[in-house]
Amino acid sequence: MSTPVQAPEAGQATAPRRLGRGTLRFLLPPKVIAGFAVVGPMEGKGPMAGYMDTTLEDTYYGERCWERTESKMLKEAVQQAIARAGLSEQDVDVALTTDLLNQCVGSSFAMRSVQVPHVGIFCACAGFASGLALAASLVDGGFARAAVVGASSHHDAAERQYRFPTELGIQRPPTAQWTVTGAGAVVVTGGDAAGPMQITHATLGQVRDMGLKDPYDMGSAMVPAAAETLVRHLQETGRRVEDYDWVLTGDLGRVGSRILIDWLKERHGIDIDGRHSDCGAMMYDASEQDVHAGGSGLGASACVVSGYLFKAMGRGLVNRVLLIGTGSLHSPTTHFQGESIPVVAHAVCLERPGTR
Amino acid sequence: MSTPVQAPEAGQATAPRRLGRGTLRFLLPPKVIAGFAVVGPMEGKGPMAGYMDTTLEDTYYGERCWERTESKMLKEAVQQAIARAGLSEQDVDVALTTDLLNQCVGSSFAMRSVQVPHVGIFCACAGFASGLALAASLVDGGFARAAVVGASSHHDAAERQYRFPTELGIQRPPTAQWTVTGAGAVVVTGGDAAGPMQITHATLGQVRDMGLKDPYDMGSAMVPAAAETLVRHLQETGRRVEDYDWVLTGDLGRVGSRILIDWLKERHGIDIDGRHSDCGAMMYDASEQDVHAGGSGLGASACVVSGYLFKAMGRGLVNRVLLIGTGSLHSPTTHFQGESIPVVAHAVCLERPGTR
Numbered sequence: 197m198s199t200p201v202q203a204p205e206a207g208q209a210t211a212p213r214r215l216g217r218g219t220l221r222f223l224l225p226p227k228v229i230a231g232f233a234v235v236g237p238m239e240g241k242g243p244m245a246g247y248m249d250t251t252l253e254d255t256y257y258g259e260r261c262w263e264r265t266e267s268k269m270l271k272e273a274v275q276q277a278i279a280r281a282g283l284s285e286q287d288v289d290v291a292l293t294t295d296l297l298n299q300c301v302g303s304s305f306a307m308r309s310v311q312v313p314h315v316g317i318f319c320a321c322a323g324f325a326s327g328l329a330l331a332a333s334l335v336d337g338g339f340a341r342a343a344v345v346g347a348s349s350h351h352d353a354a355e356r357q358y359r360f361p362t363e364l365g366i367q368r369p370p371t372a373q374w375t376v377t378g379a380g381a382v383v384v385t386g387g388d389a390a391g392p393m394q395i396t397h398a399t400l401g402q403v404r405d406m407g408l409k410d411p412y413d414m415g416s417a418m419v420p421a422a423a424e425t426l427v428r429h430l431q432e433t434g435r436r437v438e439d440y441d442w443v444l445t446g447d448l449g450r451v452g453s454r455i456l457i458d459w460l461k462e463r464h465g466i467d468i469d470g471r472h473s474d475c476g477a478m479m480y481d482a483s484e485q486d487v488h489a490g491g492s493g494l495g496a497s498a499c500v501v502s503g504y505l506f507k508a509m510g511r512g513l514v515n516r517v518l519l520i521g522t523g524s525l526h527s528p529t530t531h532f533q534g535e536s537i538p539v540v541a542h543a544v545c546l547e548r549p550g551t552r
Numbered sequence: 553m554s555t556p557v558q559a560p561e562a563g564q565a566t567a568p569r570r571l572g573r574g575t576l577r578f579l580l581p582p583k584v585i586a587g588f589a590v591v592g593p594m595e596g597k598g599p600m601a602g603y604m605d606t607t608l609e610d611t612y613y614g615e616r617c618w619e620r621t622e623s624k625m626l627k628e629a630v631q632q633a634i635a636r637a638g639l640s641e642q643d644v645d646v647a648l649t650t651d652l653l654n655q656c657v658g659s660s661f662a663m664r665s666v667q668v669p670h671v672g673i674f675c676a677c678a679g680f681a682s683g684l685a686l687a688a689s690l691v692d693g694g695f696a697r698a699a700v701v702g703a704s705s706h707h708d709a710a711e712r713q714y715r716f717p718t719e720l721g722i723q724r725p726p727t728a729q730w731t732v733t734g735a736g737a738v739v740v741t742g743g744d745a746a747g748p749m750q751i752t753h754a755t756l757g758q759v760r761d762m763g764l765k766d767p768y769d770m771g772s773a774m775v776p777a778a779a780e781t782l783v784r785h786l787q788e789t790g791r792r793v794e795d796y797d798w799v800l801t802g803d804l805g806r807v808g809s810r811i812l813i814d815w816l817k818e819r820h821g822i823d824i825d826g827r828h829s830d831c832g833a834m835m836y837d838a839s840e841q842d843v844h845a846g847g848s849g850l851g852a853s854a855c856v857v858s859g860y861l862f863k864a865m866g867r868g869l870v871n872r873v874l875l876i877g878t879g880s881l882h883s884p885t886t887h888f889q890g891e892s893i894p895v896v897a898h899a900v901c902l903e904r905p906g907t908r
Contacts, residue, residue, distance in 0.1 A: 213694040217645045218669030220695045261889055289573045290756060297883065298654040300674045304759055304881035304894045313574030313756035314896060315682045316881075318656045318672040326671045330686060337693030338569040339576045357885075400646055400669035403660055525660035525672075527653065529713075533617055538660045540670060 216432030218400035224387030225394035230281035233503025236377025247504040262353035267305035269379035270348040289340035294323030325521025329398035346381035349493030371413035374487035378495030380502030392510035399429035415452020418522040421541035446497030447476030449489035516547040572788030574756035580743030581750035586637035589859025592733025618709035623661035625735035626704040645696035650679030681877030685754035702737035705849030727769035730843035734851030736858030748866035755785035771808020777897040802853030803832030805845035872903040
């Protein structure tokens with residue numbers, strides 16, 4: 197278990213920012229100074245409920261279609277995170293947002309109402325982690341004073357886009373994951389600010405494809421990418437997995453998580469058992485809520501980080517976490533064309549300032 | 553007309569990297585050291601033909617569907633750009649790619665075969681410009697030694713996703729643009745390298761929506777975003793439009809370009825007439841090729857920059873260009889739901905080293 201101390205590491209200001217290919221070290225680690233999470237009614241009954249900032253009463257949130265609901269949630273998360281940071285939109289230099297809808301319309305329609313320069317990201321469920329990495333790079337590099345990072349997903353909008361209209365009530369296999377209805381956002385600012393969470397490193401992953409084709413078992417497909425990014429992160433930072441309180445994947449679900457634990461132990465001699473959680477699995481109560489292999493979707497990692505982890509670090513409950521965002525990069529079209537599922541994983545080190 | 557000189561600007565190394573909200577200045581401007589452009593058969597008969605590096609004989613390129621063709625073109629552009637830079641994939645720290653297909657599968661499936669850490673971007677046709685801005689930030693910030701930026705579009709894949717199956721032969725209005733079949737990629741490396749093109753500034757735009765709803769007239773919809781980003785860029789860099797040989801939009805087409813010229817003159821007193829070109833319009837011969845208002849799609853700006861501009865700067869034909877990528881951020885779903893079209897524009901200053 198890492199321990200919190202107040203002094204910065206010696207030599208921090210002269211160390212290189214590039215530790216390896218795609219492994220970044222932030223010299224003056226950017227601070228996460230605010231977070232805000234909005235979730236749907238079902239997620240508001242799960243284990244994370246007490247940490248979420250807004251819970252919808254129904255899946256529409258006053259809108260006439262779920263795509264609009266998703267944009268409304270993301271807009272609220274972004275605007276409220278900025279407000280909680282004590283900033284105005286004019287104080288934020290760049291917004292990096294991402295979602296799963298075709299052409300990322302969840303993000304674009306949310307950002308119509310936010311007066312902040314905007315770049316959209318698409319790495320499927322690895323998008324929130326990659327947004328944190330890019331935001332930290334822009335802030336630590338001196339290109340932006342503050343950045344907001346947001347992500348969203350909506351169960352019903354995702355179901356009808358990726359799989360079937362929810363009204364059909366199609367049966368799902370046990371390996372299937374349940375797309376989270378939720379949006380989360382954080383504000384990232386300069387390393388000289390005070391905040392309960394800082395971003396110290398990131399490791400960007402390569403696109404992989406092990407030939408798996410089942411869109412109802414994306415957790416298994418994403419394991420090799422998650423494992424590769426974790427192993428590369430440890431090698432290039434010179435860290436051990438014991439340096440982290442948690443390896444937090446998002447989102448392998450319960451099936452993928454189990455495989456990841458075994459894969460790392462057998463192939464790499466790395467034991468994350470008891471030190472691993474998955475954002476998707478954390479969103480629901482497996483014994484009470486019928487979500488098969490657990491949650492998925494960008495809302496999971498965005499809400500767990502923006503809602504739960506931000507508060508947990510503020511209360512001193514956790515010191516250092518490696519967030520590994522995992523994304524399945526297929527589309528319904530490529531699935532119908534018989535293609536396998538490309539995957540990617542991006543890791544970001546989130547820690548309580550002073551942890552060593 | 554700007555003039556090429558060899559000495560760097562005085563005080564360059566101590567100037568700030570942030571000139572305004574979303575306006576970045578690169579201290580040691582990253583160099584573009586290689587470019588590669590692949591185009592379809594129709595684009596291979598247009599005015600840019602002589603500058604393209606590969607021209608397909610048919611729209612399939614040996615694949616069984618156009619989505620696979622698009623990925624193959626992008627993979628070739630990325631890999632060949634890296635090869636022309638004299639680098640191996642192991643020398644490139646990050647890849648930033650983007651396309652128009654749902655879930656950006658053009659990019660993801662291309663990047664399965666490229667051993668470079670990858671982050672996907674989605675800003676519609678502003679994606680290539682935003683990729684250049686992020687790549688330059690990562691390189692100038694010291695986070696990466698080299699980055700590859702790529703983008704693609706395919707006419708037939710885009711038509712059936714956004715509009716109608718091409719087999720239907722649906723009539724198109726005169727304001728409609730023709731999605732370019734093409735992919736382009738450039739390699740961006742440290743400012744101390746030698747190269748014919750460097751990235752000195754970027755201005756990231758905000759998402760705008762003027763209420764226009766016609767997906768067959770995206771050029772008009774994107775004008776306000778292009779104008780705002782240009783005006784902000786000039787204000788925050790302290791430059792005049794006369795400091796640029798060209799303001800190069802991508803892609804307003806001919807209709808949007810005409811409106812942009814009038815809009816800037818009437819509202820802002822800025823005259824870009826005679827100093828403006830549009831990547832979409834440049835791809836086709838308006839008198840010979842039946843493309844209505846000109847080209848569109850990420851392939852246009854990617855191929856014009858990676859294929860034409862890279863060579864033109866190398867030959868000393870042009871010194872300083874402001875590339876303004878413009879994106880329509882709607883989807884077919886939002887159009888069917890009665891929504892208007894959000895738009896965004898991102899600008900990047902590309903210049904011949906030594907220009908002042």
